[in-house]
Amino acid sequence: MGRYATPAGSSASIGRGSARLLLALAMALAGTVPGALAAQAEAAGETPLRIGVINVDAVALQSPAGQALQQELVAFQEDVLVELQARQETVREIEQRIAEADSLSVDDRRVLERQYQDALTEFQRFQQDKQEEATVLQGEGQARIREEIGPVIAAIQSDLGYDLVLNSTSPIILFFSERIDLTQLAIERLEAGSP
Known part of the structure; x- marks a missing residue:
C-alpha cells in the first residue's frame, strides 16, 4: 500500500x-x-x-492536456492583445484630441477629459478582467493535466514496483x-x- x-x-x-x-x-x-x-x-x-524520479514539468508540457493548454493560452493571448491594442488606440486618440484642444471651451474640454478617463478606466478594467480569465483558464488546464498524468505516474510506480x-x-x-x-x-x- x-x-x-x-x-x-x-x-x-x-x-x-x-x-x-x-x-x-x-x-x-x-x-x-x-x-x-x-x-x-x-x-x-x-x-x-527502488527509487525513481520524474520530471513532472516536462511530462506536463508534453501531455495532450499540456499541449492543448498551451494552444488555448496562445489563442487567448492573441485575442486579448488585439483587443488591448484597439482599446489603447482609443485612449491615445482621445489624448491627442485633448493635446490639440487649446481652442475648446472649458466645458468641451471637461467632456473630452471625462471621455479620456472613461476610456482609460475601461482599458484597465478590461486588462484586469482578462488577467483573471487567464488565471482561471490556466488553473482549469492544470487540473486537466493532473487528471491526465496522475494515473500514468501511479501505473509506472505500480508496474515497475518503485x-x-x-x-x-x-x-x-x-x-x-x-x-x-x-x-x-x-x-x-x-x-x-x-x-
Missing part, C-alpha cells in the same frame, strides 16, 4: 521556507537513510528499495510506499526514550 504526497498548489502545500528546510533535511539524510532502509529490507528478506517516486525538478514526493515510512518507528523510539 502506498501513499501519494500532497500535490503542489493545493491548500495543504507547504511554504517556500518550509520546503527549503525539508529539502535540506532530506539531502542531509540522503546518504544514510537509503542505506539503512536497504539494509532493513535485505534483512527482512524483501527486495531492495517505493519512492520524486519530482526531479522540485522537492516534491509524488509517491512513497509503506516500506519507507519511518513514522511509526520514530514514534516508538520516542516513547522508548532511545535514539
Whole structure:
C-alpha cells in the first residue's frame, strides 16, 4: 500500500521556507537513510528499495492536456492583445484630441477629459478582467493535466514496483510506499526514550 504526497498548489502545500528546510533535511539524510532502509529490507528478506524520479514539468508540457493548454493560452493571448491594442488606440486618440484642444471651451474640454478617463478606466478594467480569465483558464488546464498524468505516474510506480517516486525538478514526493515510512518507528523510539 502506498501513499501519494500532497500535490503542489493545493491548500495543504507547504511554504517556500518550509520546503527549503525539508529539502535540506532530506539531502542531509540522503546518504544514510537509503542505506539503512536497504539494509532493513535485505534483512527482512524483501527486495531492495527502488527509487525513481520524474520530471513532472516536462511530462506536463508534453501531455495532450499540456499541449492543448498551451494552444488555448496562445489563442487567448492573441485575442486579448488585439483587443488591448484597439482599446489603447482609443485612449491615445482621445489624448491627442485633448493635446490639440487649446481652442475648446472649458466645458468641451471637461467632456473630452471625462471621455479620456472613461476610456482609460475601461482599458484597465478590461486588462484586469482578462488577467483573471487567464488565471482561471490556466488553473482549469492544470487540473486537466493532473487528471491526465496522475494515473500514468501511479501505473509506472505500480508496474515497475518503485517505493519512492520524486519530482526531479522540485522537492516534491509524488509517491512513497509503506516500506519507507519511518513514522511509526520514530514514534516508538520516542516513547522508548532511545535514539
